[in-house]
Amino acid sequence: MKILARVCAASLLLCAILWLCWMRANVKEHEESRPSYLPHTLQLWGYSRLPDGEALVRNPCKTCAVVSSSGQMLGSGLGPQIDQAECVLRMNTAPTVGYESDVGSRSTLRVVSHTSVPLLLRNQTYFFQQAHETMYVIWGPPRQMDIDQGITYRALLQAKGRYPGGDVxxxxxxWLVHNDSGHGAM
Incomplete structure (x- = not known):
């Protein structure tokens, strides 16, 4: 049951990000007929910045590319088109080096499961130093992400100390407890 709840939580995260992309595209395309209720800036609660817990505040994306990590993109030749998108969303630690012609080279946001954090931390230079524009959103069970005792949280905090410019x-x-308790979407 908890695994299903976490899969649902990850799906909700992906939906929120895709909504940001959709909002940005619709806002820009129809700027002159833009309804006054559409936001210029969005604040998403539950997406806390390391280490201060600051909420995620950003403008929606004008164009968005979502790139899976399953290898389905190999041979597609879509890399240049993907890199032209304002926001490029990648999953976990999917590589780009050596696959640029198919998957592009830019990453605006990476959604990373706590189980993939060790892979992320093994390649800190690649993930945190070279990719300055990338925001990392890590999700996992409260025992892993607890700000006082969570192993994954503490490991990320150490990496953030080495790369203070990284947006983790x-x-x-x-947010996780809310979804684990069966309350569903926010």
């Missing part, structure tokens, strides 16, 4: 975020415990 985690799904807050409140």
């Amino acid at each position: 975020r985690y799904l807050s415990e409140h």
Whole structure:
């Protein structure tokens, strides 16, 4: 049941990000007929910045590319088109080096499961130093992401100390508990 809840939480995260992309595209395309209720800037609770817990505030994306990590893109030749998107969303630690012609080279946001964090930390230079524009959103069970005792949280905090310019975020415990308790979407 908890695994299903976490899969649902990850799906909700992906939906929120895709919504940001969609909002940005629709806002820009129809700027003159833009309804006054559409936001210029969005604040998403539950996506807390390491180490201060600051909420995620950003403008929606004008164009967006979502790149899976399953190898389905190999041979597609879509790399240049993917890199032209304002926001490029990647999953976990999917590589780009050596696959640029198929998957592009830019990453605006990476959604990373706590189980993939060790792979992320093994390649810190690649992930945190070379990719300055990338925001990392890490999700996992509260025991892993607890700000006082979570092993994954502490490992990310150490990496953030080495690369202070990196934008590392985690799904807050409140957000995960909310979804684990069966309350569903926010």
